[in-house]
Amino acid sequence: MKKLKYFVRDILRLILKPKGYTFLRFILTHKYIPNFSNPSSFSEKIIFRKFNVKPKVLSKFVDKYTVKEYVKDKIGEKYLIPTLFVTDNIKPKDFSSLPSEFVIKTSNGGGGENVQLVENKSVIDLDKLSEKFNKYLKLKVGNNVDEYFYDIEKPQIIIEKLMRHNDGSFPSDYKIHVFNGYKEDKVIIQIDEDRFGNHKRSLFDIEKNKLDFDIQPKYDSVASNYNWPQNLDEMINVAKALAHDFKYVRVDLYNIDGNIYFGELTFCHGSGWEPFSSKSADFLLGSYWEEFNTGNS
Known part of the structure; x- marks a missing residue:
């Protein structure tokens, strides 16, 4: 099934060219007509970054080997797997x-x-x-x-x-979306639990309050009694330190029996193809990301 999906994608990209394919897929995925020349929503800005930011600007940060040196310099080697x-x-x-x-x-x-x-x-x-x-x-x-x-x-x-917990179980994925604003920073915590089994996902603020919207709402929600790590504040500080040089990046971390480990930096969440549970949420996160559109440098 996955091979068929990729085959259809590649044929459509060949016929429509990458930007034409992207425009059509965006409408089908997000259910609204995008503005890629002056992006305002989170999803529009991901697409803009894909086509307009020079690859070399981000390559060393997405390279899973060279990024280790960046992490080591920023926060220390103890956070590396x-x-x-x-x-x-x-x-x-x-x-x-x-x-x-x-x-x-x-x-x-x-x-x-x-x-x-x-x-x-x-x-x-x-x-x-x-x-x-x-x-x-x-x-x-x-x-x-x-x-x-x-x-x-x-x-x-x-x-x-x-990496496993002491009981042998695999850790949750903490995908921390960091938006560095001119006046105020915003942080959204995405938890992906049991990713290789019964995958659950929910979004939270830094006070552990579940948000009233989701990204890719096909997943079940994380349980209300989720066992949060005691050093969540340290995790957020680690994410902010690694995200400091960017207007927006998703910092993926693990917390294993109280020890924090770096996963990766993600600059285009879901490649722009994970819809929100509401259009307003897409534009809300886009407003946190102060880059690319008119009025932001």
Whole structure:
């Protein structure tokens, strides 16, 4: 099904050209006619960033390997998930010195693509795994979704420690949307719980109050008795420090038994294709993002 979806996407992009395809898909997805020359909504501004910001401005921040140096300089190495191995060409023999479980990913690609959790390497075909990830290095992922900053010059394969809670469960994803305004900063906390099972998602303010709108409302809501980490304030401060140089970025973090770990920086949430539960919410977040439209520098 996914292959068919990508095939249809690529055919439409070929016929309509990327901008024509984007315009049509935007109307079908968000249910309103966009203004890409003077964007006001959150979704419009994501599309504007995709087509108008020079890729090199963002490449080192979306590269899952080079961004580690940025994080280290900004907030310290203790927030980084341990790196076990890095290469530009993986071979089956390279796995022999690795633990039984790990995460393998390429430094290019976003949206969860090019990432695989390996919980037991002894039951994995390491030849196929190596072949798959070596092929990922050659893919121009950004060109297919108009996020050209993902097509970095020297993509690499990274193997990291598979992070779990002490009870063996996987952590929630904390996707912290940071809007740096001229007079006031805004922070929205997106929680994605049980992402690889019964995926739940909700949006909250920094006081842990659930917001009355959602992004991609197809998911069930996070439970009202959600077990928040005690060091949430530290998480928000970490996100703000990493987002300081940008008018808007989503900072993805994990909190594992009180320890905070960096995931990635995301500059185009959902590539612009995750609708809000209401049009007004889309424009509300667009007003927080003080960039690109007339009246903002």
